[in-house]
Amino acid sequence: MNVFKPKAHFKRVSQIPFSLLMSWGIRSVFLDTDNTLAPRDSDAFTKDALAWVEACKRAGFLLCIVSNGRPGRVKRASEKLGIPFVNPALKPLSYGFKKAAHMMKVSPKQCVMVGDQIFTDIWGGNNAGMKTILVEPVDPKSDGLWTKWIRRFEKRHLGPSPEGL
């Protein structure tokens, strides 16, 4: 298994069908914040991300933010979205993923990590034995210099996705 390869990839979180998650046996959805739900370091969640998160809750999935972002902002995101969080998650280490699975009382196999970065969200989620979904960054211009640099290497790991884009 290629630990850098997501199980599926989509342009936006709002394009992830619940039927796909159900077919994978998912009970818990772990969400990155920076450039997955909002631009990096921002509280400006996209409307479609907010709507998808609400629909995800109504569909019965247990949601949790798993973020390396700044503590104050991650806490605000958790309050705004009404879902718990693990922060700092220390992605790509498996620490945060395991902590989130423990909090949600689910096994890693029942979890999917959704995020915009291969070398944190996808690598870490795969290593923790979870399913993973890559989304395109909400606003790539907001990325830090390190992330901008490393994104060129991310692209090499993205073959055709069996599902998604």
Ligand SMILES: [Mg+2]
């Ligand atoms: Mg991110």
